[in-house]
Amino acid sequence: MAAARARGRAGTDAQLMGMMRVDVNEVLLPGVGLRYEFVNRDGDRVGIVARRSGDFELMVYTAEDPDEARPVLRFTSEEADTVAEILGAPRIAERFADLTREVPGLSAGQIQIDPGSPYADRVLGDTRARTRTGASIVAVVRGEEVIASPGPAQLLRPGDVLVVVGTREGIAGLQHIVQD
Amino acid sequence: MHTPTALLLELGIILAALSGLGALARRFALSPVPLYLVAGLALGEGGIAPVPAAREFVDTGAAIGVILLLLVLGLEFTVREFTAGLRRHRASAAVDLVLNAAPGAAAGWLLGLDTVGTMALAGATYVSSSGIVARLLGDLRRLGNRETPAVLSLLVVEDFAMAGFLPLLAVMAAGGTWWQALLAVVVAITAVAGAVTGSYRWGHHVGRVLSPPDPEQLLLRLFGVTLVIAALAELIHVSAAVGAFLIGLSLTGEAAERARDVLAPLRDLFAAVFFLALGMSVDPTDLVPMLPAAVALAVVGAATKLATGWYAGGRDRIGRRGRLRAGTALIARGEFSVVIIGLAGSADQRLGALVTAYVMLLAVCGPVLTRLAPTRPTAIPRRHANSSGSPTIE
Numbered sequence: 028m029a030a031a032r033a034r035g036r037a038g039t040d041a042q043l044m045g046m047m048r049v050d051v052n053e054v055l056l057p058g059v060g061l062r063y064e065f066v067n068r069d070g071d072r073v074g075i076v077a078r079r080s081g082d083f084e085l086m087v088y089t090a091e092d093p094d095e096a097r098p099v100l101r102f103t104s105e106e107a108d109t110v111a112e113i114l115g116a117p118r119i120a121e122r123f124a125d126l127t128r129e130v131p132g133l134s135a136g137q138i139q140i141d142p143g144s145p146y147a148d149r150v151l152g153d154t155r156a157r158t159r160t161g162a163s164i165v166a167v168v169r170g171e172e173v174i175a176s177p178g179p180a181q182l183l184r185p186g187d188v189l190v191v192v193g194t195r196e197g198i199a200g201l202q203h204i205v206q207d
Numbered sequence: 208m209h210t211p212t213a214l215l216l217e218l219g220i221i222l223a224a225l226s227g228l229g230a231l232a233r234r235f236a237l238s239p240v241p242l243y244l245v246a247g248l249a250l251g252e253g254g255i256a257p258v259p260a261a262r263e264f265v266d267t268g269a270a271i272g273v274i275l276l277l278l279v280l281g282l283e284f285t286v287r288e289f290t291a292g293l294r295r296h297r298a299s300a301a302v303d304l305v306l307n308a309a310p311g312a313a314a315g316w317l318l319g320l321d322t323v324g325t326m327a328l329a330g331a332t333y334v335s336s337s338g339i340v341a342r343l344l345g346d347l348r349r350l351g352n353r354e355t356p357a358v359l360s361l362l363v364v365e366d367f368a369m370a371g372f373l374p375l376l377a378v379m380a381a382g383g384t385w386w387q388a389l390l391a392v393v394v395a396i397t398a399v400a401g402a403v404t405g406s407y408r409w410g411h412h413v414g415r416v417l418s419p420p421d422p423e424q425l426l427l428r429l430f431g432v433t434l435v436i437a438a439l440a441e442l443i444h445v446s447a448a449v450g451a452f453l454i455g456l457s458l459t460g461e462a463a464e465r466a467r468d469v470l471a472p473l474r475d476l477f478a479a480v481f482f483l484a485l486g487m488s489v490d491p492t493d494l495v496p497m498l499p500a501a502v503a504l505a506v507v508g509a510a511t512k513l514a515t516g517w518y519a520g521g522r523d524r525i526g527r528r529g530r531l532r533a534g535t536a537l538i539a540r541g542e543f544s545v546v547i548i549g550l551a552g553s554a555d556q557r558l559g560a561l562v563t564a565y566v567m568l569l570a571v572c573g574p575v576l577t578r579l580a581p582t583r584p585t586a587i588p589r590r591h592a593n594s595s596g597s598p599t600i601e
Contacts, residue, residue, distance in 0.1 A: 054356055057288035057363040058341055062351060074351040079464075086351040094529035096351030 083107040113171050135191065136198040137168075138205055142185040146205055152179030160200040162193025213260035221250065221261060225479050236346050237574055238339045240482055240541050241567040247486015248563075254491060265484045272481025273546055274437045274451040275474040280337075280366055281455015282463045282470075286403055289367055292360030299357060299519035300364040303537075306511040308333040314504050314561075323379045324558045327551035330372050331562045332508050336541025336570065337362040343574050344536060354533040357519040361537065369543055370399050370452055373550065377446035380551045387444075395445050402457040417454075418462035426469045429454075448546060478542070485545050486563065493560040501564035508569060509576065512537040528581040535580040539573030540566050 052064040060078040067073055072088035074096050081104030086096035102110060140147050146154050156164055167174040167181060168188040174181060183189075189205070191198050228246060229239040249255050258265075293300065311332030315325030340362060344350055374395035378388040417429055433454045440450025458466055516534025525533065548562040 055288060055291050056350060056356055057292050057359040058283055058337065059345070059350060059359060062356075076350045078345075078350075084348070084350060086348075088351075092526065092528060094353040094525050095532075096349070096353075098348035098351070 080104075081107075112173070115173075132194060133192065134195050134198060136202070138189045138191055138198070138202050140183050140185055140187045140189065141206060144183075144185070144205055145207060146183050147185040149183060150179065151177055151181040151183055154183075154201070154204060156191075156201050156204070159204065160193065160197040162191050162197035162201045164189050164201075165192050166190040211260065214264060217258045217261035218264060221246075221258065221265075221483070222476075222479075225483065229479075236343070236578075238336070238342075238539070238541060238570050239479075240336075240339070240545075241570040243479055243482035244486040244545075244563055244567050247483040248489060248491050248494065249486075250483070251487030252490050254487070262487075265480055265487065268477050268480035269484030269549070270447070271434075272474075272477035272479075272484075273448050273549060274433060275470065275477050276481070276542055276546065277448040278433050278451040278455045279467060279470055279474050281452040282458055282467050284363070284366070284456060285459065288360075289363055292363045296357055296360040296364070296519060296522070299515070299522055300361060302518050303361050303365065303515045304333060304368070306515050307508065310504060310507045310511055314500065318500065318557065318561075320555055320558060323376065323551050324555045326379065327376055327547050327558060328562065330369075330376065330547045331540070331544035331565065332504065332511075334365050334369060334540065334543040334547070335362060335512065335537045336539045336543065336573075337366055339539040339541045339570060339574065340536055343539065343577055347578065349532070349536075352529065352532065354516075354520045354523065354525045354529040354536075357523050357525075358516065358533050358536050361515070361519060366543070369546075370449060371396055373547070374445040374449050376547065376550050377441075377449075378444045381444050391443070391445050394443070395449050398445075398449075398453055399456065402453045405457055415462075417458060418465055422465075422469050425465060426473070429458075429466055429470070430473070446550060448550070481549070482542075482545060485549060485559075489559050489563045490556070493556050494564055497557055497560040497564055501561050501568060504561070504565050505568040505572065508540070508565070509538045509572065532577070532580045535573070535576040538569060538576055540569040 049065045049067075054062040054064065056062055056076065058079075060076060060080075063075045063077070065073055072093070074086040074088060076084040076086070078084070083102040083104070083106075084098065085100045085102070086098050088094075088096055151164060151167075154164075156162055164177060165175070166189075167177045167183070168190060169184065169186070189201075191201055193201070225239075225243060225246060228242040232239040232242050250258050308329040311329035312325055314332075315328040318324075320328065340358065344352075344355060344358070349355060371392055374391045375388050378391040417432060419425055419428060433451050436454055437447035437450040440453075441447040455463075513531075513534035516532075516537045517530045520530030520533040544562055544566050548559055551558065
């Protein structure tokens with residue numbers, strides 16, 4: 028069920044972040060789906076309706092009539108996935124940083140592949156990152172796209188950002204290797 | 208095999224005409240149900256264009272239409288939503304029942320209908336059309352409004368109440384005595400409770416048996432089992448519709464979602480045929496004398512639903528405008544009122560005519576009134592200068 032799927036997605040997000048940073052209110056809409064509601068920093072009350080069909084609807088509540096939603100946008104489930112990816116991409120590294128804070132000795136870092144890097148336009152396996160430094164490359168961020176758990180055959184391009192998890196020394200070592 | 212040319216031709220023309228009417232209704236964001244009923248009136252006895260060859264198919268199709276309507280309704284139902292709705296909106300649901308069944312019962316008494324007729328009329332005025340209302344709220348982009356959960360909860364409770372009401376009515380209409388009717392209701396309620404707990408505990412087993420991976424298999428098996436159960440239910444006078452509703456209830460989660468997907472087109476076809484058949488069964492010459500009564504009943508029915516919405520909204524601490532929106536949203540009556548009359552229709556010719564006119568009036572006026580309900584504040588005060596990032600209408 029789409030509503031359940033939406034709820035599941037919110038749940039894993041909360042786990043990934045370690046905690047929900049925003050207090051989200053959940054209201055059941057029988058036969059239709061679920062409504063999520065929260066107040067942003069500007070004080071706008073934001074509503075998101077997740078329909079059973081998989082569609083989403085985004086709305087704001089005005090101060091003049093708090094009962095009435097002012098419709099903003101509607102998303103099909105594919106569009107909603109795209110929006111979630113766009114909004115989520117730059118924050119992936121941040122979330123890993125949160126995650127590693129809970130494991131002593133483990134840290135996360137971001138390493139950019141510069142155009143002059145020896146590994147630009149080569150595959151990830153060529154860096155032999157794990158063997159040489161013990162650090163793991165858990166994701167490659169390319170613009171708005173996130174390649175999670177990249178394999179050794181993953182091609183690296185100039186401008187890519189590697190999300191790395193490992194010891195502080197291991198990450199520094201990998202940075203040295205990649206940016207040398 | 209002999210090809211029934213006349214049947215194919217008539218049926219084809221009818222369906223094409225219904226499609227045209229449906230498109231017209233959707234253009235004005237209205238439900239096509241009243242137009243289907245009008246089409247039925249025109250094609251039925253005493254109508255302008257009788258269709259003798261298609262008649263038999265339409266009558267059979269109508270029986271299947273009711274079963275599919277209830278099956279899909281059962282599939283959409285979840286225990287969590289029902290219990291949550293009942294817990295929060297118990298008082299509103301009671302007010303809904305009392306306020307809206309009363310006008311029908313009173314009208315039945317005033318018209319001198321028998322017990323079955325009076326009960327059927329009370330049921331027809333009580334139940335809002337969940338199909339029309341849910342769709343309308345989505346179209347008007349009001350799903351996010353704060354009064355909407357109360358409205359949707361009332362609809363779910365009403366639909367569930369029908370599971371008890373339909374067998375009662377079916378037995379009474381079949382000429383059963385009070386204790387037989389009561390027994391039927393007990394059987395139906397037990398079966399519903401059994402189906403609900405069953406789906407709760409062993410839902411995955413039921414789902415596995417009734418929901419094979421292949422869509423074609425799924426359609427044939429589910430449809431076949433439903434027809435058998437519906438027939439058995441009818442045999443013990445519990446109404447085929449309730450049997451179908453039970454099958455719908457016993458499927459949950461992913462199985463229900465898949466079943467909804469494969470059944471939707473079939474339901475659309477046969478439900479249209481059902482509304483058509485109901486229109487056909489009413490003689491337009493019977494309809495005209497019932498019009499004043501239907502108009503009066505529609506006015507009262509709209510007012511009582513408005514009061515129900517006002518009360519339900521008030522309990523959720525909704526403002527004046529939101530309470531009016533909730534009330535107007537509930538006005539539309541539709542498929543269930545028609546199903547009820549389909550069960551009891553043979554009792555009295557006037558009943559079918561009255562309810563057909565009543566549903567046609569409210570299925571059109573309800574959505575129009577909902578549209579007119581106050582939405583935007585009359586004057587929008589300017590917001591603070593520092594909140595420039597938020598959308599405002601100047």
